[in-house]
Amino acid sequence: MEEDQPAAFAIVDPLCSRYANTLTGQFVVGSKIALAAYRPVTSNTRDAPTEFAGKDDVLIHMLQPEFNFDDPILRSLIAEANSTFVALQALKRRGSKAEYTKISRTYRSIIRACLEKLQDAVISADEVDDADAQSKYQQYISIFYSIECVWHLSEILFLDPTPSNAVVPQLLDWIRFHFPAAERMATDLLLLGREASDSEDYWPTLKGLILQGQVDVARALLHLHPQAETAHFKLTEQILKAMPVYNAHGGVSIQKFRSQWQYWLTDTERKIAANILAIEPNLEEIVQLVTGETQIWNAQIQETEYWYEFLPGYLFFTNPACKHFELGNAANTWLSRWVRVKGNNSNELKMKHLDRVILSLMENDMHQVIHAIQLMADNQWFVTHLIDLLYNCGQLQVVGENQVNECIKLRESLLYDFGSSLMTRNSLWQLGMDYLDHCGQEGQAALAMLLTKIPLHTEKQALKIIGIAQKKGFFEAEQEICKIQSKKSLNEERYGNALEWAIRSKDTLYVTSIADFLLNHYAKTGDMLCPDAIANIGAKMFISPRLVFLVKYFDFFQFYRKRDFLPAAELLVNLLESKITPEYFWPSLLIDSIPLLESKDPKILSKETCAILHHLESELVPLIDKKKKRLEKYPDESVEILKDYRIENIEEIINLLRLACARNLSRAIIIENTIMG
Incomplete structure (x- = not known):
């Protein structure tokens, strides 16, 4: 018997081979891993670039397990199973045994429906001669057949045990469900009536029914045989009819049942030994199977592919009262016998993954079961849902x-x-x-x-996810999504939208950065971006001092364009006094005051003119001096200080501003003194 070998993948990377085939990796998103060549570093490694630095490209290899559920058929399975999962959580671990069993059967019915769709897909792929699709769907069928088989057995052993813990009747149902050939053939033969015995499948079907413990169906087939009224057929019918069948609800104790069984077995073996049935070898073989005759069962074992196929039938005839806790020993004993009988052909002894999972289940080795079902190539769908079900019903050990x-x-x-x-x-x-x-x-x-x-492709999707984040109280997630949308809009030059998303994020620093972008753009170009958005910000501006400045400056900008100079002048002075003007915007703000100061009809009073002059000398002039000193120290940084300020000659502008202040001050003082006089 061989174990599954892990899959090996070759990664071709010239740089990696130079570093003794060393790779480093990091998870990116979900199960995706980024791998790259890695230079082994120890305490003795010289701290210097390698000889390959800057010469060879560094390759980043993205690895990710295949995700089966991208296929439409499997996507429908995962969607339906999700509804069942949510219904299970609603029980809050207080459901009844019947409710949990119903949940389990719902899961299995979803898998069976998926298997039917996959079978149809295989047929369709075959019709169009699509070998790749056919192979893919065949693989999916193999995976989900194994899942349904294991789930069914888990349901029997953990969710739906009988009061007496007798497991054989349920194991018979399980094996009939997963090996239905004999039952299907029996149905076809029963429909033929008296002609059934003419079929070459008649006796193999009868034996198959007996091997699966379907004695009543086998008797019905025997009645169809033309010789059904002969002595040897009647004797076989009598033996099968008289065979004691253990019933946990029958009111018969184990001891009394075993006494009845032993009496029936002794009587039947005596009849076989008397060669009463030798006239019809097929009947004799059927009766020998019922009595558990070793050589006859061994002959049937030779024909099996799966070690567990005839185990429930054998237990039905030899240990029908087998309990859950006895099943592990019975399974190992049967497996040893299966190996011994089939020992002449070593190729048939290679246990498949499903074989090992079933053995672990029967042994109640939950650790091994969990480990094994995690190896099924279903992206952990099965192990997640089964363990969740077992946990919720209190059966996870x-x-x-x-x-x-x-x-x-x-x-x-x-x-x-x-x-x-x-x-x-x-x-x-x-x-x-x-x-x-x-x-x-x-x-x-x-x-x-x-x-x-x-990934967000539309704003509608973004709003939907934000709604989810709000409902769940994920403030930081909501904020991050708004910032992502803002950055996206900014890249697309949808500046109004970028500002609105930034405000919605309620992130002061980020809102400040967007406001800075808009103010910088205006300072350099004289063009105010997204005026409609800025005009409608309203009280939301208080999220950031920089946004307050942007909105108030925009108001000044609007007053100025409409030639409404008095409120414009008042707003300008308020901005100068507000202490929220960014450093880079002082030149623009003070330059904007020149036309107001040069007006023949003074718009700015003497007190405010002095304030402007004060800000000029205390804010702009020191700022310019600071820039000059930096240019002298680092001449390569820039040759034009003007790039920051949208002016041709900064010294000339400063002098013009001083002169404008002086002229306006003289006019304002004369007018103010005249009015007072």
């Missing part, structure tokens, strides 16, 4: 110092990984939210972060 905490950690870890994986898929992120919602604080933190990573 794991070993640890504190079993309750270990179960919680295991479940939340699986939900976290699966939900995070879905959140990275454009079409499935809404489903991923439901899983992260139910895995504790870490899930909430991941959800808040991953909401900001969802």
Whole structure:
């Protein structure tokens, strides 16, 4: 028997080979890993660039497991299963056994419906001769058949045990469901009536029914045989009809049943030994199977591909009262027998992954079961939903110092990984939210972060995600999404939209940066961007002092354009006094005062004129001197201080401003003194 070998992938990277094939990696989003060549560094490594630095390209290799659920058929499965998952959480671990069993069967019915769709897809691919699609869907069928098979057995062993813990009747149902060939053929033969015995499948079907414990159906087929009224057929019918069948609800104790069974077995073996049935070897073989005759069963084992295929039938005839806790020993005993009988052909002894999972389940080795089902190529869908179901119904048994905490950690870890994986898929992120919602604080933190990573193609999508963030109280996520939208609009030169999204983010620093961008653009070009957006900011301007300055300056700008000089002058003086003017905007602000100061009809009084002159000498002149000194110290930085200020000759402008202040001051003083006189 061989174990599954891990898959190996070759990464071709010349730079990596020069560093002794060393790679370093980092998770990017979800399960995606970025790998690159890595230079091994130790305490003795010389701190200097390598000889390859700057010569070879550094390749970054992006690795990510294949995500099956991008396929439309599997996407429908994951969507339907999500609804069932949410319904399970609503029970809040207080549901009844029947409710949990119903949930489990709903999951299985979803898988079976998916398998039917996959079968149809295989047929369609075959019709159009699409070998790749056919191979892909065949692989999916193999995966989800195994999942349904394991889930069904888990349901029997953990969710729906009988009161007496007798497991054989349910195992018979399980094996009939997953090996339905004999039952289907029996249905066809029963429809043929008396002609059934003419079919070459008649006796193989009868044996198949007996091997699966379907004695009543086998008897019905025997009645169709033309010799059904002969002595040997009647004797076989009598033996099968008289066979004791264990019923946990029948009111018969185990001891009494075993006494009845032993009496029936002894009587049947005596009849076989008397060669009463030798006239019809097929009937004799059927009766020998019912009595558990070793050689006959071994002959049937030779024909099986799966070690567990005839185990339930054998237990039905030899240990029908087998309990849950006895199943592990019975399974290992049967497996050893299967290996021994089929030992002549070593190729048939290679246990498949499904074989090992089923053995672990029957042994109740939950750690091994969890490990094994995580290796199924279904992107952790199965292990996540099964463990969540077992946890919710109180049937998750794991070993640890504190079993309750270990179960919680295991479940939340699986939900976290699966939900995070879905959140990275454009079409499935809404489903991923439901899983992260139910895995504790870490899930909430991941959800808040991953909401900001969802690709946004329209503002409608952004508003939808913001609504979700608001509902869940994720203020930082809401803020980040607004900032992302603002940056996107800024890159698209939709400046009004960028400003609105920035304000909506309520991030003072970011709003300040957008306001700075608009003010800088005006200072350099004289063009006010997005005037409509600025005009309608209203009380929202108080989110940032810089935004307040932008709005107030825009008001001044509007008054000035309308030649409404008195309120413009008043607003300008208020801005000068406000202490919120950014350094780079002082030249523009003071230059804007020149036309008002040069007006023949004074718009600015003497007191305000003195204030302007004060700001000129205390703000702009020191700023210019500071720039000059920096240019002298670092001449290569720039040759034009004018780039910062939108002026041709800064010294000339300063002198003009001084002169304008002096003229306006003289006019204002004369007018003010005349009025007072």
